[in-house]
Amino acid sequence: MARIRLGMVGGGNDAFIGAVHRIASRIDDRFELVAGALSSTPEKSRASGEALNLPRVYDDFKQMAIREARLKNGIEAVSIVTPNHVHYAAAREFLKRGIHVICDKPLTSTLADAKRLVKAAEASDALFILTHNYTGYPMIRQARAMIEAGDIGNVRVVQAEYPQDWLTVEQDFKQAEWRTDPARSGAGGSTGDIGTHAFNLACFVTGLEPDSLAADLDAFVAGRQVDDNAHVMLRFKGGAKGMLWSSQVAPGNENALKIRVYGDKGGLEWAQEDPNYLWFTPFGQPKQLITRNGAGAGDAAARLSRVPPGHPEGYLEGFANIYSEAAEAITARREGKEPGPDVVYPTVQDGLRGVQFVDACVRSSARNAAWVSL
Amino acid sequence: MARIRLGMVGGGNDAFIGAVHRIASRIDDRFELVAGALSSTPEKSRASGEALNLPRVYDDFKQMAIREARLKNGIEAVSIVTPNHVHYAAAREFLKRGIHVICDKPLTSTLADAKRLVKAAEASDALFILTHNYTGYPMIRQARAMIEAGDIGNVRVVQAEYPQDWLTVEQDFKQAEWRTDPARSGAGGSTGDIGTHAFNLACFVTGLEPDSLAADLDAFVAGRQVDDNAHVMLRFKGGAKGMLWSSQVAPGNENALKIRVYGDKGGLEWAQEDPNYLWFTPFGQPKQLITRNGAGAGDAAARLSRVPPGHPEGYLEGFANIYSEAAEAITARREGKEPGPDVVYPTVQDGLRGVQFVDACVRSSARNAAWVSL
Amino acid sequence: MARIRLGMVGGGNDAFIGAVHRIASRIDDRFELVAGALSSTPEKSRASGEALNLPRVYDDFKQMAIREARLKNGIEAVSIVTPNHVHYAAAREFLKRGIHVICDKPLTSTLADAKRLVKAAEASDALFILTHNYTGYPMIRQARAMIEAGDIGNVRVVQAEYPQDWLTVEQDFKQAEWRTDPARSGAGGSTGDIGTHAFNLACFVTGLEPDSLAADLDAFVAGRQVDDNAHVMLRFKGGAKGMLWSSQVAPGNENALKIRVYGDKGGLEWAQEDPNYLWFTPFGQPKQLITRNGAGAGDAAARLSRVPPGHPEGYLEGFANIYSEAAEAITARREGKEPGPDVVYPTVQDGLRGVQFVDACVRSSARNAAWVSL
Amino acid sequence: MARIRLGMVGGGNDAFIGAVHRIASRIDDRFELVAGALSSTPEKSRASGEALNLPRVYDDFKQMAIREARLKNGIEAVSIVTPNHVHYAAAREFLKRGIHVICDKPLTSTLADAKRLVKAAEASDALFILTHNYTGYPMIRQARAMIEAGDIGNVRVVQAEYPQDWLTVEQDFKQAEWRTDPARSGAGGSTGDIGTHAFNLACFVTGLEPDSLAADLDAFVAGRQVDDNAHVMLRFKGGAKGMLWSSQVAPGNENALKIRVYGDKGGLEWAQEDPNYLWFTPFGQPKQLITRNGAGAGDAAARLSRVPPGHPEGYLEGFANIYSEAAEAITARREGKEPGPDVVYPTVQDGLRGVQFVDACVRSSARNAAWVSL
Structure with a gap:
């Protein structure tokens, strides 16, 4: 090929x-x-x-x-x-x-x-x-597959957070510059740059549809024109609730995206900085540490893994998985076929949903954290 | 004596x-x-x-x-x-x-x-x-002392959470029974039983005065009359912001009280289930693991410790520290003296503030998570 | 009573x-x-x-x-x-x-x-x-009970270690003084003070009888008369093998006693500094985190626990458990009875075995780490 | 280029x-x-x-x-x-x-x-x-640079271990087959396959020359012709001591290569399964968690990193670093130059030393763990 x-x-x-x-x-x-x-x-x-x-x-x-x-x-x-x-x-x-x-x-x-x-x-x-690249992590796929299979029952609570610390003080290098300029990054600061990832992941992993949100945004660093900290309460269709925290002013957090999902039968916890692990607790049983390609991990993770358990894959491999999914879809298209049912990647609709999330956060915050539909 | x-x-x-x-x-x-x-x-x-x-x-x-x-x-x-x-x-x-x-x-x-x-x-x-017993943990005292000393600068963000899982399903034993009966526990469920601890700790550690909150409460278990999950956004006087999550339906969380505080110069993180550790990140330096009585821990922790570093103290010792502080105050009173300046314990005013917190949560949630003053 | x-x-x-x-x-x-x-x-x-x-x-x-x-x-x-x-x-x-x-x-x-x-x-x-107090930790009892029940099959490998760092440099305070004086502490330094704990635990948890050892002892601090670091290879009757490391010159280790046991059906890992956890891996299944009084923990741990899971107990409670076992035995004796079959405590024979361990380490090391029977 | x-x-x-x-x-x-x-x-x-x-x-x-x-x-x-x-x-x-x-x-x-x-x-x-690929991990380079710079003083103790569990039971797939056949893998089993990595890392990180070893090898699985567990005591020239454990029968260990080095001024600890972290304890100060490209990490790690801190790199990137170093050396050779002083890769001499390690382990074990020169 x-x-x-x-x-x-x-x-x-x-x-x-x-x-x-x-x-x-x-x-x-x-x-x-x-x-x-x-x-x-x-x-x-x-x-x-x-x-x-x-x-x-x-x-x-x-x-x-x-x-x-x-x-x-x-x-x-x-x-x-x-x-x-x-x-x-x-x-x-x-x-x-x-x-x-x-x-x-x-x-x-x-x-x-x-x-x-x-x-x-x-x-x-x-x-x-x-490239909502974090959806490419094998253990995120594992979590999604487990929730879809009912392993934690009906989802009740979703806790998503994405703290960083690099904008704790004013920065003037290139990466910081355009990301804090609303003309180039958009009206959201942390919400757009990283909150969208957390929001996307919350939806991707659970399969839930977001309903509305209430957001309290701050720009803690003097003169900053976009939010650098966002506190968000989420409501999903069907009754599940969530919290989302994005921050770029939380010292000690490098890139600490984390998602925790709790259902009526169990819970799942995953942290981006240690991405080869997924914590799974079936209610009433001991917590299990499921590892990428290890015992307890299934096909959804394995098809996006390259090396055996205990050999950590990281950010670049997770990102590469988005490219691999893209390659699957593109080569299927070359041949006039549909890609296999396992092939999943974030779409333009997911992108729209992310921009709507930022827009809703900004509007809600401007209205004293009133609920805004998504 | x-x-x-x-x-x-x-x-x-x-x-x-x-x-x-x-x-x-x-x-x-x-x-x-x-x-x-x-x-x-x-x-x-x-x-x-x-x-x-x-x-x-x-x-x-x-x-x-x-x-x-x-x-x-x-x-x-x-x-x-x-x-x-x-x-x-x-x-x-x-x-x-x-x-x-x-x-x-x-x-x-x-x-x-x-x-x-x-x-x-x-x-x-x-x-x-x-007996807001968690204020008796040595590393909570250490955190409080560090914040008071300015080690993390001005506090901007406080993330407090207290998830448990024991009420994930309906329970009928004694502990569960009265705690989910509003006539005996009060109008708050998780907010009263554990949210008050998280709220108290947020105030105790940071020294901040709470200003207002917006709360979204749920009773996920059918028939439950009090909240078993609470999502709360907090505003403190002076501009700091916070989130507070209390839950009794989060499988995999036994008693996972956690507090994280971020200022303009650094961050602190503490988890009740591993109480002998305090994570401290001075912004721009490596994260430090300060241990009870170990290098980096000071007098505020030492005066409430009994054994050397590496010899874990736990929940009962933290609780005992409230009794020790009480003993200090009572014996001083016996002698017509004031206790030493280090002696600190939660007061009836702290108790009132906790009940006000529950009341505010319930009222806010009833008004679709509107902001309610504290 | x-x-x-x-x-x-x-x-x-x-x-x-x-x-x-x-x-x-x-x-x-x-x-x-x-x-x-x-x-x-x-x-x-x-x-x-x-x-x-x-x-x-x-x-x-x-x-x-x-x-x-x-x-x-x-x-x-x-x-x-x-x-x-x-x-x-x-x-x-x-x-x-x-x-x-x-x-x-x-x-x-x-x-x-x-x-x-x-x-x-x-x-x-x-x-x-x-008072080999570490045998009083509930999760050590849990490990012992699981091994006895065959949960990890036949034991093959035992890795015990007990590193500390407080004697990294010469110390002249009281605790250090007598512990490094052979006339008062005995011929072993780290071997006697902490190695005996690790050795005792290896035997207690596995139920194995030690056969022989080969030891390489050092006194790294100039002028020290007893070992401050010991590397020991162990052989148990029946063919299991072990390693034991005790050290008082390992910076970053406060009291890091740890024991890991591997059998033909699974593995167990426990660390004193986080004593409420026991890691259990049934071969071919995900690793499980068993917690004191939590799901997966049994009677052997529960009878020596005081508070629910997630409420950490520590060193003093583990020590208190030796006293509780002693109380059980003493009150049974008062009444002319035998204590219940669950009552277990370290005996004078265990003590003799510990002193033999130190003696064997010293003799082996003097003979260039030759094997010495236990 | x-x-x-x-x-x-x-x-x-x-x-x-x-x-x-x-x-x-x-x-x-x-x-x-x-x-x-x-x-x-x-x-x-x-x-x-x-x-x-x-x-x-x-x-x-x-x-x-x-x-x-x-x-x-x-x-x-x-x-x-x-x-x-x-x-x-x-x-x-x-x-x-x-x-x-x-x-x-x-x-x-x-x-x-x-x-x-x-x-x-x-x-x-x-x-x-x-391709002793583990020497390509940025935080291994960081550790080596810190030791060379004297950050932990004179090295006294080196604890290296490399447990796995995949050969706990007899396996008949391809990877297992040739690795347990002495004609193809050599006389060492775990010693050759993974022990050589641990040994190489111990030397690479510390810069110490090995002097001699005493080894106790076992083949715990019936019929296995090469060792699947090795307990090794090490002596380095200059007086430092070490232990090395390699095992392929330790359930719960996927690929748990770990190295800990202790000197008279501090300690360093690194684990392959979480390779973006390096624990550093300057004696008498709190333990620090140095992260790849994060605060506290220096040039030696940065030149082999691709993404910012908090974005984990893994096994493949560490392996790629060996290829990058090779590329540096090869392209320098193309131009008749020497590569820069930072370029480091394992050589044929390191390879010889690894084979000598296996040979020494086998010979020592055959002589009841007698000391054998390296």
């Missing part, structure tokens, strides 16, 4: 997430990066392309979309790894030319853009994959 | 918390239990008193208060360990006779009783000590 | 282990401390006795043994908590007068004394209880 | 370690796999090569070495991932033709072969890199 020809928008030198996407695309050898428009500045784009030995480098994403679409062996898919406010404009160009889009999250910086992007994706024959 | 003569109200055979109080009072050998009205039924009271070799056993607390007050060597203090709805009536009898009261929490089952009890305590020469 | 009248030898002001024994004897209210010869210096003995409100204080243990034996309500049992080299002489005086002895470990400072003490104990009607 | 052209010997379909090497070689995009002799059976070799889209597939390694050496753009390096007994013969063919060798561990199945391979490597202009 030939590798999928991949392009990239954004991700020039010293961009964090672009390098992550490239590694993720390589790990399972299903993609070959052959083209890029790696920066908003043509010179930087060229320099970055050269450093990566890219066969084809473009000045901007539109040029790239047009030309690649005309090539016989042009790119089949593109990874969009720019700041949030560029996602929509870039994705549109590729979608309308039938090039599959793998897009970083959050989907867009505004709700209006998100809705437009949904339409663009629905109007296209191409696939749209959103 | 002669031991303090102690009586007990409640705590008859097979009462959980009464036995805990008795052990706690014995550990440091400052008290001697000499009298009791151990049950609401005189027969049970007598039987329990005999089993404990108690010199003096009474039919009820009023009889005990009257007679002990007349004895030359009657009790100097009484422990009240009945269900919540009896606290006020019992405490009043002893307070008005100048007998110090050590009372289990929550203070009372109703806000009206709580206010009356505050008046009774204020009108009395006797001391009133509330 | 009247409390057991208890005396104490050693344990004067600022002695660590004496205070521990006193708390341990009080926790379950089965003993009453009424007499003491608390120091080798009569003046100190008197001062310490006064501080403790002891009814009867003696100049030395012999005087105490003689006089108490004559009293109508003299002590029924004595706790011996002196430095090791005094154990034999003190114990003998009480044993020969029919007073039960509760003695700290190691049994004696020399093998010759240990053998004499065995004879003295065997010749006496009185009971001899050795 | 053009990618390094890589070949592979062994690693056909369903070989575990071959797939690992391929992923490791891809992660940082420094290698391109272009040729292979993937199996000892030509048919399987061809089938595996096709499955991998390899441009050039050979019947056997000799044919591959001969032909690739003649090609203008033949392979520059070869990965040897066969069972141990083939390593020497395969490596020799490439070394003598100037093709760099990246070889799995242990170096060879016999000491004689190991010595021959050392000679072959020394006689060659080509580089020899042994």
